[in-house]
Amino acid sequence: MRMTSSTIRTRWSPKRDKATPQNRRAAKAAAAVAAGALALSLTACGGDGDGDGNSGTQGNTEETANNVTLPKLDGTSLEIAAVWTGAEQANFKKVLAEFEKRTGAKVTFVPAQDPIINFIGSKVAGGQPPDIAMLPQPGAIKQAVDRGWAKPLGAEGLKELGENYSQGWQDIGKVGGKQYGVYYKAANKSLIWYNNQVFENAGASEPETWPDLLKTAQTVYDSGVTPFSVGGAEGWTLTDWFENVYLSQAGPEKYDQLAKHEIKWTDPSVKDALTTLAQVWGKSDYIATGALQTDFPASVTQVFTGGDQPKAAMVAAGDFAQVNIPTTMKVGTDAKVFPFPAVGDNGPVVSGGDAAVILQDSKGAQALATWLASPDAAQIQAKLGGYLSPNKNVPNSAYPNAVQQRIAKALIDAGDDFRFDMSDQAPQAFGGTPGKGEWKILQDFLKNPKDVAGAQQKLEAEAAAAYGG
DSSP states (O other): OOOOOEEEOOSOOTTTSOOOHHHHHHHHHHHHHHHHHHGGGSOOOBOTTSTTOOSTTOSOOSSOOOOOOOOOOTTOEEEEEEOOOHHHHHHHHHHHHHHHHHHOOEEEEEEOOSSHHHHHHHHHHTTOOOSEEEEOOHHHHHHHHHTTOOBOOOHHHHHHHHHHSOHHHHHTTEETTEEOEEEEEEEEOOEEEEEHHHHHHHTOOOOSBHHHHHHHHHHHHHTTSOOEEOOTTSHHHHHHHHHHHHHHHHOHHHHHHHHTTSSOTTSHHHHHHHHHHHHHHTOGGGBOTTGGGOOHHHHHHTTSSSTTSOSOSEEEOOGGGGGGSOTTSOBTTTEEEEEOOBSSSSOOEEEEEEEEEESSOSHHHHHHHHHHTSHHHHHHHHTTSSOBOOOTTSOGGGSSBHHHHHHHHHHHHTTTOEEEOHHHHSOHHHHSOTTSHHHHHHHHHHHOTTOHHHHHHHHHHHHHHHHTO
């Protein structure tokens, strides 16, 4: 499962920012997001009468809203490519099945590999690109446009997008002022999930600050359970750790500068963030064994299997982690979550997204993109759990449990006050390619967290090459 990240500017102290109108709007949105985030730790019961709401089989898609007009497409065959696997893929296929039912079209899901832009390139070279690709980074959308692969969204899709999305979510799908991307999926990635039974047995409490997190980790360790599970086999999980720490510790201004490579990765602020990360990554007893061989789904399941003696007690993971929590563990009771703790004065909120981009322009492809921009489509997957939509017209009650309802509300309440994280803003070679760039260097740093200076030098060298100097 490949998830990307964007950053919602939130919980920043008014003392830190000048009182510009933009910052006042950000502060207002921040209050809404913070309120939602702080509520996450409350015990949540399953909603909508569909059980615990944490597996890919949850929810009811029999009754769907009918708010979007679609053409009849009998005899039309379409392909849509994405990197999604497992329950995430299965749930998305239910959304596609409803489109087929309404239009008569046949839609085939094409499994892609990371980096998807390379996968798409091979399909284009072979003369068989999918009709639509779900691209996880703004940089990937721009690459698709620059290479002449992507096609602009048509009038019906633009209408649906304008009615259902904040301007900010529309803008991140634009290149050169034209709309190419429909952000169908989002994610709140500033969360740490934990096994409640382990915490109760250890007498541990939910931390609010980084020092509190270290104390909680020690308390859990003293009880006989390894504190953290890390899916280090997938480099994006490590960029999430770094981004949360860096945003909270260095602040939004530095964050924006690093994201654009206006400051170097050898900057002291990067040293501070890596040094902070090493307080966890550098204690081998704090990390479940085999982290660099553990993929993301396994990093979640090993926290919630094994009774009161799982392989680890906590995992830093987005709301989408719910699809990997066993159905025997009730979200909000057995599996709980707290916001990523504040490293600096304020805590971070990081969000991600995947956008539908048309590669073969046709009536059918435009209709499918329009469908994905509708609340009807998003509501189907929202009911299934492990999914978050930036579509503001998806009823909050569609989400299957109170935990996810609060996460979704926080995202929508943020309005336009968000931006994508640096790994997704970076060129693909640096911020989004397995075995290369930031992903590989952070994997090496997880292996040897003492080499802060070496990691900085490598990050800067790779960034300079990717950004063009």
